[in-house]
Amino acid sequence: MIRSKRPWRRFKLPLVSNSLLKTLRAKVRRITCLLERKYGVPYRKGRGDPIEILIQTILSQNTNDRNRDRAYQRLKTQFPHWEDVLRARTRTVIQAIRPGGLAEQKARRIKETLRWIKNREGEMSLAFLKKMDSDEIKKAIGDLKGIGPKTVHCLLLFGMGREAFPVDTHILRVGKRLGFIPERMSAEKAHQWMVPLIPNKKSLSLHLNLIRFGREICKAKSPQCEICFLSRECIFSYQSNFQISPLP
Numbered sequence: 001m002i003r004s005k006r007p008w009r010r011f012k013l014p015l016v017s018n019s020l021l022k023t024l025r026a027k028v029r030r031i032t033c034l035l036e037r038k039y040g041v042p043y044r045k046g047r048g049d050p051i052e053i054l055i056q057t058i059l060s061q062n063t064n065d066r067n068r069d070r071a072y073q074r075l076k077t078q079f080p081h082w083e084d085v086l087r088a089r090t091r092t093v094i095q096a097i098r099p100g101g102l103a104e105q106k107a108r109r110i111k112e113t114l115r116w117i118k119n120r121e122g123e124m125s126l127a128f129l130k131k132m133d134s135d136e137i138k139k140a141i142g143d144l145k146g147i148g149p150k151t152v153h154c155l156l157l158f159g160m161g162r163e164a165f166p167v168d169t170h171i172l173r174v175g176k177r178l179g180f181i182p183e184r185m186s187a188e189k190a191h192q193w194m195v196p197l198i199p200n201k202k203s204l205s206l207h208l209n210l211i212r213f214g215r216e217i218c219k220a221k222s223p224q225c226e227i228c229f230l231s232r233e234c235i236f237s238y239q240s241n242f243q244i245s246p247l248p
């Protein structure tokens, strides 16, 4: 089993006063409500297979959804069972997932992850995680090389129906513009930062709606500020490039 050189750890986050924490919680609650009013309340269409979620999230690193889906489809077409991936030569797996980018690195991670699963319980199943609480799962899976907080939070949220909040590139950008994630914070740290801010049982709703908002309105290069329904919460004025944040 290959373990990360930087095993799952808790980051040192900026200190915030109780009153600022309260302000941020209220802000995130208002944003969650406004997003639900506009986009509706997303619901779970059943739980995905945890191994599928894990592999898809590895494939999604540094690429867009379209390329990830192409790479995943090719992988599943060529190797219908996860054991097949494990038995295959690494270069064949690399060829299969090439459209997702970073194919050499991802192929190695996928094979190492599948080998770890198989060796741990003697079968290709993550069913053993059901008995663990979320912190134990973060430690068990998050210590694997190449598996970061986003992958683990995706597994918890989409593969296991737990409360967890993956921070992707859209959420990081929008969270900073709306002022609930500090300007210089990394996505890795933001996973831990967001834990006390998510309204109860709203992680799925906030995660999916913020991504939609980031894709449709608060785009990276050309945010549609003139039609933005969250502008009152925004600390970022794109035109004047003027930012004020109460965050450390």
Ligand code: SF4
Binding pocket: 177, 178, 217, 218, 219, 223, 224, 225, 226, 228, 229, 230, 231, 234, 235, 236, 237, 238
């Ligand atoms: S006002 Fe503009 S920058 Fe602010 S959240 Fe809305 S789209 Fe994004």
